Amino acid sequence: MISAFATVGLSTGITAELPESAQLMLIVLMYVGRVGTITLAASLALGEHRMPFRYPEEHPVVG
Numbered sequence: 001m002i003s004a005f006a007t008v009g010l011s012t013g014i015t016a017e018l019p020e021s022a023q024l025m026l027i028v029l030m031y032v033g034r035v036g037t038i039t040l041a042a043s044l045a046l047g048e049h050r051m052p053f054r055y056p057e058e059h060p061v062v063g
């Protein structure tokens with residue numbers, strides 16, 4: 001599991017023989033390890049925020 005989290009590529013060759021739930025756990029650990037724990041925690045903690053800009057508005061006269 002540490003190898004998957006650190007994404008170092010170490011394997012004993014039994015990944016194909018693992019149950020589907022264990023393979024899913026490896027996938028999640030590899031993704032979290034690749035993205036980074038700080039990045040993932042920050043994205044979950046910050047949530048929704050206000051945009052620091054506004055789109056310009058225009059009301060053209062047609063006709």
